[in-house]
Amino acid sequence: MEMINEDHNIHITSKKRLSLALFINYFVHGMVLVILMQNMLSLAHSWSTSIAVVSYVISGIGIGRLIAYPITGILSDRLNRKTFVLIGMILYIIFLSAMPFASNIVFAYILAILAGVGNSALDAGTYTTLVEINNGSGKSTVLIKAFMSAGDFILPLLVFFLDSRHLWFGISFMLPAIILILNLVNILSIKFPDIQQINDGMEMISSSISKVKKIFATIGLLVYGYTSMALMLIFTQWITLYGLKVLHLSAITSHFLLSLYSIGSITGVLVISFILKQKSCEELLVVILNLTALLALVVINLATTPLVVEAASLVFGFSAAGGVMQTGLTIFMKLFPKHRGAITGIFYFFGSIASLTVPLVTGFLSTKGIGLAFNFSILISLISSVFVILVMMIMKSNKE
Known part of the structure; x- marks a missing residue:
C-alpha cells in the first residue's frame, strides 16, 4: 500500500x-x-x-x-x-x-x-x-x-x-x-x-457520435476557431476609437475600456477554470459565454452612459476572452481524441486566418465609419453563437 x-x-x-x-x-x-x-x-x-x-x-x-x-x-x-x-x-x-x-x-x-x-x-x-x-x-x-x-x-x-x-x-x-x-x-x-494510453480511454466518446453529426460539429468548431479569435481582435483594435469617435467619451475613459476588457479576461479565466474543475460542462459553458458576449456588444451599441459601456466592456472581456476559445478547442478534441495535435493545429489555423482577414475587413469598414467597423463584431458574435449552439445540440443528443 x-x-x-x-x-x-x-x-x-x-x-x-x-x-x-x-x-x-x-x-x-x-x-x-x-x-x-x-x-x-x-x-x-x-x-x-x-x-x-x-x-x-x-x-x-x-x-x-x-x-x-x-x-x-x-x-x-x-x-x-x-x-x-x-x-x-x-x-x-x-x-x-x-x-x-x-x-x-x-x-x-x-x-x-x-x-x-x-x-x-x-x-x-x-x-x-x-x-x-x-x-x-x-x-x-x-x-x-x-x-x-x-x-x-x-x-x-x-x-x-x-x-x-x-x-x-x-x-x-x-x-x-x-x-x-x-x-x-x-x-x-x-x-x-503516453498519448495512446490516454486516447484509449477517450475513444468511446468519439465513436458514439455518428459520422454526419461529427461532420456538422467539426464545421461548427472550425467556424468557432475563426469567430472566437475575430471577436477579440475587433474589440481590442477598435473599442478605444469607438469610445472616442462614436460614443464621444473622454480619451481616458475610452482607453480605460480596454483595461476593463483585460480585467474581465483575467477574471473569466479564473472563474471558467474553477467551473471546469468542478464539472465537465464545456459545451453549455461555451454557449452561455457566447450569448453573454453578444449581449454585451449590443449593450455597448445601445448604451447612453459611460458607466454602462464600462460594465459591458468588463462583461465582454469576461465572456469572450476569458479562455472560452481554449474551451472550444477542448470540445473539438473530444470529437477526435486520437488526433488532438492535428485538431489543435487546424483550430488555430482558422484563428490565424482571422488575424489576417479581420484587420483588412474592419479597415475597409472604417472608411465608411468607425461605428460600422466596431459593430461588425455583433455579426461575428451572432454567427459564433449560432454555431456553438449547433455543436452543443449535437454533443447533447449524443449523451442522451
Whole structure:
C-alpha cells in the first residue's frame, strides 16, 4: 500500500511540475505577442527604417503560424508532444536572442516567421498535453490564457522601465529568452504522458457520435476557431476609437475600456477554470459565454452612459476572452481524441486566418465609419453563437 501511495504522489508531483513548466512557456509567449509592437521605435531606429516597415516584419509571425499549424499539429500526433514543446521553445529562444541584433529587414522577417512556427509547435504540444494529463478536461488549458495575459501585461512595463532609464531595449528580449532557457533545462527532465494510453480511454466518446453529426460539429468548431479569435481582435483594435469617435467619451475613459476588457479576461479565466474543475460542462459553458458576449456588444451599441459601456466592456472581456476559445478547442478534441495535435493545429489555423482577414475587413469598414467597423463584431458574435449552439445540440443528443 505504501508503494502505491508513493507512486501516486510521484505522479501528482510530476503532473504539477509539467503543468507549471508549460504555463511558464505561455507567460513568455504573452510577452512575444507584444514585444515587437512595444519596441517598434527602437527597432525602426536600429534598422534605420520606418515604423511601417517594422509593422510589416510583425506580419511574419502570422505567416509562420499559417504555414506551420497544419504540419505541427499532425506531426505531434505521430511523434510526441514533448518534441514539439521543445521545438517551440528553441525557436522562441532563437527569435528573442537574435532579434535585437538583426541588422536588416530580411533577417528580421525570417526571425518573425520562426517565431510564428514556434508558436504553432508550442500550441500543438501544450494544449494536447494539458488535456491528456487531466483525462480530457479543459480546466488547465483555460489557465494558459491567464499566463499569457500576465506576460503581455508585464512586457510593456519592462519596456517603459528600460526606456525611462535609457537602457538597451534588447534587455526586454534577453530576459524572456533566459526564462525559456532555464525552463528548457527543466522540461528536458520531465516525462510527458503516453498519448495512446490516454486516447484509449477517450475513444468511446468519439465513436458514439455518428459520422454526419461529427461532420456538422467539426464545421461548427472550425467556424468557432475563426469567430472566437475575430471577436477579440475587433474589440481590442477598435473599442478605444469607438469610445472616442462614436460614443464621444473622454480619451481616458475610452482607453480605460480596454483595461476593463483585460480585467474581465483575467477574471473569466479564473472563474471558467474553477467551473471546469468542478464539472465537465464545456459545451453549455461555451454557449452561455457566447450569448453573454453578444449581449454585451449590443449593450455597448445601445448604451447612453459611460458607466454602462464600462460594465459591458468588463462583461465582454469576461465572456469572450476569458479562455472560452481554449474551451472550444477542448470540445473539438473530444470529437477526435486520437488526433488532438492535428485538431489543435487546424483550430488555430482558422484563428490565424482571422488575424489576417479581420484587420483588412474592419479597415475597409472604417472608411465608411468607425461605428460600422466596431459593430461588425455583433455579426461575428451572432454567427459564433449560432454555431456553438449547433455543436452543443449535437454533443447533447449524443449523451442522451
